[in-house]
Amino acid sequence: MTTGKRRGVTASAIAVVWFFTAFVLACWPTQAADRTIYLTFDDGPLDGTSNILDVLQAENVPATMFMVGLHAKSSPESKALVARAKSMPLVTVGNHSYSHAYNRYRRFYADTEAVVADMVRANAVLGLEAPTHARLPGRNVFRLPNISTNDLSIDQHERNVEQPDYEFVAATGFWLYGWDHEWVHDGTGKPVQSVTRLVSEIDHMFSGKVRFVRPNRLILLMHDEMFRDTFNGTANLTALIQGLRQRGYSFGHIPDYDPLN
Numbered sequence: 001m002t003t004g005k006r007r008g009v010t011a012s013a014i015a016v017v018w019f020f021t022a023f024v025l026a027c028w029p030t031q032a033a034d035r036t037i038y039l040t041f042d043d044g045p046l047d048g049t050s051n052i053l054d055v056l057q058a059e060n061v062p063a064t065m066f067m068v069g070l071h072a073k074s075s076p077e078s079k080a081l082v083a084r085a086k087s088m089p090l091v092t093v094g095n096h097s098y099s100h101a102y103n104r105y106r107r108f109y110a111d112t113e114a115v116v117a118d119m120v121r122a123n124a125v126l127g128l129e130a131p132t133h134a135r136l137p138g139r140n141v142f143r144l145p146n147i148s149t150n151d152l153s154i155d156q157h158e159r160n161v162e163q164p165d166y167e168f169v170a171a172t173g174f175w176l177y178g179w180d181h182e183w184v185h186d187g188t189g190k191p192v193q194s195v196t197r198l199v200s201e202i203d204h205m206f207s208g209k210v211r212f213v214r215p216n217r218l219i220l221l222m223h224d225e226m227f228r229d230t231f232n233g234t235a236n237l238t239a240l241i242q243g244l245r246q247r248g249y250s251f252g253h254i255p256d257y258d259p260l261n
């Protein structure tokens with residue numbers, strides 16, 4: 001009797017453990033798949049763009065290319081790269097301005113109408129229509145139908161000088177995306193973090209200690225020039241995508257980022 005009871009208790013315990021394990025296994029892929037990374041590449045078309053498109057195609061992952069109008073019209077090869085990116089269902093081509101502010105951001109943002117004119121000019125060169133997925137040069141701001149953030153990279157004094165009117169830019173038909181994390185380069189395009197280091201930084205960001213603009217959705221900023229052959233661009237990007245995929249992250253299309261669009 002006692003033995004039977006004990007056997008019954010043991011069987012129940014095994015059943016509980018079995019159900020718990022099955023529950024965890026059933027939930028885990030969902031949780032992992034729910035952590036989404038949006039790959040974004042700025043400043044193309046440049047040397048490096050073609051390697052990026054090759055890798056996206058080979059790995060079958062979505063990404064956004066925020067392109068610069070001036071770069072797009074610089075040569076027949078550049079125009080062909082824009083056309084190739086636009087022909088790929090996995091790729092969203094976004095607007096990253098016509099002039100890239102000529103890298104003089106404070107002066108650029110002091111005149112909102114000129115900013116809009118520059119963005120509109122890039123739409124014409126890139127063949128994009130409003131509402132356009134866009135990223136402002138040098139400014140990490142979000143202005144989406146349901147998401148808005150301020151640019152933390154400028155202080156109040158600069159804000160007073162610049163008076164950047166992101167609302168006006170957004171109201172003109174540009175949905176503005178910033179970023180949560182960056183694969184940094186040294187100014188020449190050479191990546192600063194190794195792929196391993198970057199993956200561990202991303203793991204840390206998803207550990208719950210870092211606040212995202214949108215929970216469990218990480219927008220990763222990279223620059224096309226980092227993926228030139230000189231910097232082993234093809235191998236690095238392939239390793240990054242495979243590393244993130246192995247850790248259970250999924251890759252998102254930027255039009256799905258703002259849930260209530």
Ligand SMILES: [Zn+2]
Nearest residue numbers: 042043137138
């Ligand atoms: Zn840029």
